Amino acid sequence: MARGGFSFSTRAASCSASGDSSPSVGVTRPVYHWLAPGPVSGLYHRSITVDPLPTPAIGTLNEGHLHASLKRHYAEPGDAFEVPLHGFVIDLVRHAGTRHERLVEIQTGSFGAMGNKLDRLLEDHRMLLVHPIAVSTILERPGKADRRSPKRGSLLSVLDQLVSLPTMLDHPNLELDVVLHTEIKKQIHDPSLRRRRGGYRTVDRHLGEIVATHRFSSIADIAALGPPPATPTFTTADLAEHNNISRDAAQKLCYCLRAAGLFEVTGRTRAGNTFRAVRES
Secondary structure (H helix, E strand, O other): OOHHHOOOOOOOOOOOOOOOOOOOOOEEEEEEEEOOOOOOOOEEEEEEEEOOOOOOOOOOOOOOHHHHHHHHHHOOOOOEEEEEEOOEEEEEEEOOOOOOOEEEEEOOOOHHHHHHHHHHHOOOOOEEEEEEEEEEEEEEOOOOOOEEOOOOOOHHHHHHHHOOOOOHHHOOOEEEEEEEEEEEEEEEEOHHHOOOHHHEEEEEEEEEEEEEEEEEOOHHHHHOOOOOOOOOOEOHHHHHHHHOOOHHHHHHHHHHHHHOOOEEEEEEEOOEEEEEEOOOO
């Protein structure tokens, strides 16, 4: 059982090991520096060259390009790659065996698949979870000109994942980095998908440029994405209008904050549930 009664295994969870093949020469990567605190901070970066990263020995066969690129971006000299721990494989372990030890996990897919992993590891380990969101995507298809996808993610897109584990950031041992980036999506024609997705299937995602990184250290940081209006009660429509966000994003935000105990339902009208913010003591 996780510390403090935390549990994330409310949905079926299956964790697969993935790895990375490292370059044999020094790697140049940007280092980001915060200009101001908070989940919507600006930042700047400079590039540095780090020593060659060690070659991992586990689970690199099926790793996608996006996952491997983010792992190289986050890796620091001395980090251990693909470390077996309590039946799971950890992407990066920093300061292993010391009181400063930290697990770094790159999660390009659904948060719901991590329930068992979080339950088991957060009891005794600090973890940084890294989740990429594409703000711009180029589609590459064989025999066709590249085109830009109409889908554009944003920082609020993290709510699509948080609804799977809405109380995730309540755990004191967990922090979340949301990496906003551009990407190139490699697709091939698949006749079985003709009626969906235009008949093309994505086979890999390649990292383009990292636009910004936003760190969430607590559920309060998530709440800062959409502060409630000053009225005693409000609906999700009111929350959407107050923060100039979509109704869908407001509904997902309310769901997460209600699960975390920051919002509570006060009633129901024809417009839907009414909520009020719960003041923390």
